Amino acid sequence: MRLYTKTGDKGQTSVVGGRVAKDDVRVTAYGTIDEANCFVGQAITQLTGEQYADLIPELQRVQHELFDCGSDLARIDSGRPYKVNEAMVTFLETRIDAYIAEAPELKRFILPGGTAAAATLHIARTVTRRAERYVVTLQREASLNEVVLKYLNRLSDYLFAVARVVNARANVKDVEYARSGIVFRGGKRQARGGKRQAKKRDE
Numbered sequence: 001m002r003l004y005t006k007t008g009d010k011g012q013t014s015v016v017g018g019r020v021a022k023d024d025v026r027v028t029a030y031g032t033i034d035e036a037n038c039f040v041g042q043a044i045t046q047l048t049g050e051q052y053a054d055l056i057p058e059l060q061r062v063q064h065e066l067f068d069c070g071s072d073l074a075r076i077d078s079g080r081p082y083k084v085n086e087a088m089v090t091f092l093e094t095r096i097d098a099y100i101a102e103a104p105e106l107k108r109f110i111l112p113g114g115t116a117a118a119a120t121l122h123i124a125r126t127v128t129r130r131a132e133r134y135v136v137t138l139q140r141e142a143s144l145n146e147v148v149l150k151y152l153n154r155l156s157d158y159l160f161a162v163a164r165v166v167n168a169r170a171n172v173k174d175v176e177y178a179r180s181g182i183v184f185r186g187g188k189r190q191a192r193g194g195k196r197q198a199k200k201r202d203e
Contacts (some may be wrong), residue, residue: 026142029134030070033152036131037066039124040159046117051169055162058095062155069152072145073135082145089147092154099161103168108180114167121163128156 044059068083100106112122132152138144167174 025134025138026073026076029131029138030073032127032131032134033066033070033073036124036127036155037063037070039120039127040066043117043120043124046115046120047166049170052117052166055166059162062158065151066155069148072148073138076142082147084145084147084151086147086150089150089154092151092158096154096158096161099158099165103161103164104174106164106174106184107176107182109177109183110164110174111177112163114163114172114174115170118163118166118172121159121166125156125159125163128152128159132156 040059040063044056047055047059065084065088068088072082072084112126113119129152132149135144135149135152139146139149164174
């Protein structure tokens, strides 16, 4: 198998149904999803303790689903069924709720960091947010699988929740943002901590 094809030497790349420029927002969107996938993979390599054994297959599942997201975006035809579905979103929501219950109560914004794995998961979270923004841009000009956007939205929350659990299991406290007021008061508001923190940065 030859790895290079030379077909992209003039700045074009193939998608299902045609060819587009390599800086097309579609390519930027699924390329950013690939970037997030790489950081999830790096986090897996850093989860070396037995206390993380349950997280590894779950994160690998996320990696497969990120490939599914990219696959659904890398097509300009509508001749085949999409891969990303509502069941994938529901699974993330279930796991978010479980990890929020496991981690210490969250009241203020926190600094990304702690263990190496948690820091990497926070990077994956922010890259996922960037991918989400590109998908929002893309859907203004193209017909897409709308569940991809919903999946990315939940995934950033999921990665935030997992990062906090990784720190908690290592007995490493999250560092609160020094000038944060109390912004999470339990229940759904606490469970959406990853989104609220990311939104604050976006603003």
